[in-house]
Structure formats: C-alpha cells, structure tokens
Amino acid sequence: DGGITQSPKYLFRKEGQNVTLSCEQNLNHDAMYWYRQDPGQGLRLIYYSQIVNDFQKGDIAEGYSVSREKKESFPLTVTSAQKNPTAFYLCASSIDGSSGPFNEQFFGPGTRLTVL
Amino acid sequence: DAKTTQPTSMDCAEGRAANLPCNHSTISGNEYVYWYRQIHSQGPQYIIHGLKNNETNEMASLIITEDRKSSTLILPHATLRDTAVYYCIVRVAGTSGSRLTFGEGTQLTVNP
Numbered sequence: 001d002g003g004i005t006q007s008p009k010y011l012f013r014k015e016g017q018n019v020t021l022s023c024e025q026n027l028n029h030d031a032m033y034w035y036r037q038d039p040g041q042g043l044r045l046i047y048y049s050q051i052v053n054d055f056q057k058g059d060i061a062e063g064y065s066v067s068r069e070k071k072e073s074f075p076l077t078v079t080s081a082q083k084n085p086t087a088f089y090l091c092a093s094s095i096d097g098s099s100g101p102f103n104e105q106f107f108g109p110g111t112r113l114t115v116l
Numbered sequence: 117d118a119k120t121t122q123p124t125s126m127d128c129a130e131g132r133a134a135n136l137p138c139n140h141s142t143i144s145g146n147e148y149v150y151w152y153r154q155i156h157s158q159g160p161q162y163i164i165h166g167l168k169n170n171e172t173n174e175m176a177s178l179i180i181t182e183d184r185k186s187s188t189l190i191l192p193h194a195t196l197r198d199t200a201v202y203y204c205i206v207r208v209a210g211t212s213g214s215r216l217t218f219g220e221g222t223q224l225t226v227n228p
Contacts, residue, residue, distance in 0.1 A: 004159075035218075042203065042218035043160070058215070090159050104150075105216060107159025 003027065004108035006091050011113045013085075021076045021111045023091030032074035033092040033105065036060060043090060049074055050096065078113065085115045120204045125223040128198075134191040136222050138204030141185045148207055149180060150216070151189045153200040160203065160218075163189065194226045 004025045013019045023032065031050050035043040035058075045058030049068040063082025068074055074093075078085045089112075092105040121139040128134040140149065151163040164171055164178045166187070171178045177190040191198055203221040 033215075040220070042220050043216075044218075045215055048215065088157070092159070104162040104165070105160075107161070110157070110159050112157070 004091060004093055004106055006089075006108040006111050009109065009111060011111055013113070013115050015115055016080045018080060019078050019085075019113065021078065021089055021091075021113070023074045023076065023108060025072055025074075025091075025093045025106075025108075027093055027106065028071070029093035029106075030071070030096040031094045032068070033094075034058075034064075034066065034074070034076045035090045035092065037088040037090060037110075046076065046089075085113060088112050120206060120219055122202075122204050122219065122222045124220070125225070127225050127227060128191075128194045130196060130226050130228050131193055134194040134198065134224055134226070136189040136191075136202050136204075136224060137186065138189070139186045140204070140206045143184050143206050149178065149184075149187050150205040150207060151176070151178065152203045152205065152216075152218075153198075154203065154221070155197075155200045163202075194224075196226050196228065198224065199226045200224060 007022045033048040034046040036046055037043050044060050046064050047055055047058050047066045049055035052071050055066050055068050063079055065077045088110050090110045091108040094103050094105045148165050148167050150165040152160040154160040164173055164176050166178045166180050180187045201221040201223050203218050205216050
C-alpha cells in the first residue's frame with residue numbers, strides 16, 4: 001500500500017529530552033512537510049522540504065530541527081528548546097514543491113506527543 | 117495567501133445536504149480554493165479544489181461565486197462519517213513552495 005506512515009502514534013517524554021518523530025512515505029513524492037496542531041486549532045507549518053538535502057523553515061520552526069537525507073524520510077526532532085512541545089504532529093507529502101493546482105498534500109496519521 | 121472566514125460549527129441531519137460556507141473576500145485572481153477535512157485525531161484529507169468554475173467529484177461539490185469572494189462546499193448526502201473539521205484554504209498558484217495555511221475550520225456534526 002502506498003502512503004505516509006508516522007510512528008509512534010503516541011509518544012511520551014520527560015521535559016528537557018530531545019525526541020525524534022518519524023515520517024516515511026513510499027509515494028515517490030519530492031516534497032514533505034511537518035505541521036503542529038494544538039487542541040481546537042488549525043495546523044501550523046514547522047518545516048518543509050522540496051527536495052532531498054534541502055529544507056526551509058515554516059512559521060514556527062524555533063525549537064525544532066529536521067533532516068532530509070533520503071527522499072522517503074523526513075524526521076522531525078523536537079528539542080528541549082521548544083517551550084511547549086506537547087501537541088499533535090502531522091507529516092505530509094506532495095508530488096513536488098510547486099504550487100500547481102493539482103499538487104495536493106497527503107497527510108500521515110499523526111503522532112501525539114506529550115511531554116511530562 | 118488570502119485569509120478565509122468560516123463558521124466555527126454547523127450541524128446537519130444524516131442524509132441531508134451539508135452546505136459549508138467560506139468567505140475569501142481578498143482572494144487574488146491566481147488563487148485557488150481548496151477544501152480539506154480532518155476527522156478527529158487523524159491527518160487532514162483533501163476533498164476538492166477550484167479556481168472559477170464549479171467543481172464536483174465523488175466526495176463533494178464546490179460552488180464558487182462569480183466574484184470569487186466566497187464559496188460553498190456541498191456534501192450532497194451527509195453521513196455520520198462526514199463528521200469532521202472542514203478547512204477552506206486559498207493558495208497562490210505558481211509560486212515556489214506548496215504551503216497550506218490552515219485556519220480553524222468548521223466543525224461539522226452530522227446527527228442521526
């Protein structure tokens with residue numbers, strides 16, 4: 001089956017620890033994205049990558065880091081510098097990074113991170 | 117990207133049509149209207165998009181006013197599984213990147 005996988009679905013960490021969220025896609029998409037969602041709110045863009053070995057900051061990149069060493073993988077690290085890391089994290093991909101009208105984004109199931 | 121305005125919540129009876137409005141009065145000529153929905157605790161799902169003309173697919177219909185300042189997403193026969201938050205997004209075509217700017221959306225509740 002083609003799609004985007006995120007693991008784990010639920011993640012608990014102690015305050016002050018870095019944690020890495022996994023995102024893998026087998027859709028052969030060039031572009032990948034990370035969003036954060038807080039309760040009752042829409043999604044906010046953290047980082048995005050239009051091509052391997054390249055990525056750009058989104059609207060709320062502070063306290064987060066990413067890498068894009070492989071086309072199919074775009075892990076997100078939530079560092080101890082992120083003041084309020086507890087949230088629902090969503091990964092997405094699209095065919096490429098253009099803004100063409102048919103370039104819809106496909107989302108993974110999300111990871112709910114709770115920092116204790 | 118243009119800002120959108122949607123009602124916070126709506127209710128619909130099962131089997132009836134659900135009409136979800138969206139205002140985008142500052143939309144530019146090259147901006148498309150996209151609709152996504154998010155079922156609780158899942159990732160958003162693309163529904164439909166359009167530029168000027170009305171569009172229909174297997175999930176929904178999109179009606180865009182002639183002045184393009186507002187649009188309506190129509191689910192013709194709502195089911196309980198259509199209960200979700202629906203996001204209306206306008207996005208510039210032709211610029212670099214493919215960022216989607218999500219507002220708070222409309223919580224649609226389909227009642228039995």
